[in-house]
Amino acid sequence: MLKTPDDVHIRKAQVADHPVVIDIVKATKFFYPVEIEVACEVFDEAAMQKPGCNYRSYVAQVHGQVAGWICFGATPCTLGTFDIYWIAVDPAQQRNRIGSQLLDFAEMKIREHKGRMIVIETSSSKKFLPTRNFYERNGYTLAAEVKEFYAPGDDKWIFLKKLLYED
Amino acid sequence: MLKTPDDVHIRKAQVADHPVVIDIVKATKFFYPVEIEVACEVFDEAAMQKPGCNYRSYVAQVHGQVAGWICFGATPCTLGTFDIYWIAVDPAQQRNRIGSQLLDFAEMKIREHKGRMIVIETSSSKKFLPTRNFYERNGYTLAAEVKEFYAPGDDKWIFLKKLLYED
Numbered sequence: 001m002l003k004t005p006d007d008v009h010i011r012k013a014q015v016a017d018h019p020v021v022i023d024i025v026k027a028t029k030f031f032y033p034v035e036i037e038v039a040c041e042v043f044d045e046a047a048m049q050k051p052g053c054n055y056r057s058y059v060a061q062v063h064g065q066v067a068g069w070i071c072f073g074a075t076p077c078t079l080g081t082f083d084i085y086w087i088a089v090d091p092a093q094q095r096n097r098i099g100s101q102l103l104d105f106a107e108m109k110i111r112e113h114k115g116r117m118i119v120i121e122t123s124s125s126k127k128f129l130p131t132r133n134f135y136e137r138n139g140y141t142l143a144a145e146v147k148e149f150y151a152p153g154d155d156k157w158i159f160l161k162k163l164l165y166e167d
Numbered sequence: 168m169l170k171t172p173d174d175v176h177i178r179k180a181q182v183a184d185h186p187v188v189i190d191i192v193k194a195t196k197f198f199y200p201v202e203i204e205v206a207c208e209v210f211d212e213a214a215m216q217k218p219g220c221n222y223r224s225y226v227a228q229v230h231g232q233v234a235g236w237i238c239f240g241a242t243p244c245t246l247g248t249f250d251i252y253w254i255a256v257d258p259a260q261q262r263n264r265i266g267s268q269l270l271d272f273a274e275m276k277i278r279e280h281k282g283r284m285i286v287i288e289t290s291s292s293k294k295f296l297p298t299r300n301f302y303e304r305n306g307y308t309l310a311a312e313v314k315e316f317y318a319p320g321d322d323k324w325i326f327l328k329k330l331l332y333e334d
């Protein structure tokens with residue numbers, strides 16, 4: 001049975017969280033420098049909470065320390081579809097179900113906004129196998145793939161989760 | 168044989184083109200109000216050409232009048248993949264191959280940036296059948312679909328074109 005820390009606290013990400021969140025994104029070793037730049041842009045845009053900004057960005061704190069980040073939002077030009085754009089957990093904390101708790105939290109928020117479906121896009125590369133397993137364990141299903149999307153030999157896999165509601 | 172007007176001129180879109188471009192987007196009757204809002208945001212962001220902006224935005228003029236718009240850009244976090252985000256042609260001009268000329272122009276620009284692949288995402292709905300036929304006539308192939316992406320019963324179809332280069 002996986003350990004569930006009972007002192008995980010999820011709160012809105014703030015501008016001041018930038019350094020620790022980006023350190024976590026880097027520490028995962030999943031992302032190329034250009035992707036880390038995109039993470040910085042997305043993080044800052046979300047944290048500034050300008051009107052019309054589509055990103056919702058939250059951090060998980062464990063014992064008062066930021067240990068993970070999730071960023072999601074309503075997919076433009078859709079009715080009720082949401083994208084989870086970024087999720088990253090401090091490698092030192094990855095056995096503590098923080099990723100799953102961040103996903104659960106995002107799903108709760110998406111339900112509050114009457115979201116119908118969640119999309120997560122990820123790479124087919126071997127490096128991302130644990131990530132894909134993580135999504136599948138959390139109820140996401142591989143729904144489509146776009147060959148060579150990220151780079152030659154590196155496909156995009158599109159995972160979906162449909163949110164059900166009781167009548 | 169299709170008529171090819173020889174006085175089509177393609178140039179960078181400018182802030183001042185906003186009203187006529189958005190009138191064209193509306194006149195196509197393809198887009199919902201919320202999508203037209205997104206078109207406005209994308210158009211303005213592209214026209215302002217801020218550093219780091221990923222959008223490239225061009226208009227086609229016929230007899231000095233703006234008759235079509237295309238917006239494309241390098242897909243973030245990919246190597247050599249480009250997205251064509253928006254294409255719209257004045258319905259009064261749609262038999263003049265302006266759409267194909269805008270696509271050809273975008274492909275030329277994408278080749279200049281060593282683009283490897285072009286992605287176009289569109290709706291599976293009946294209304295978009297002419298659009299899908301237009302992409303297929305121009306060498307784009309349906310590569311993946313994401314069920315119910317846009318709305319219940321409205322799937323996302325992902326078209327691709329691989330750009331080949333001579334050695």
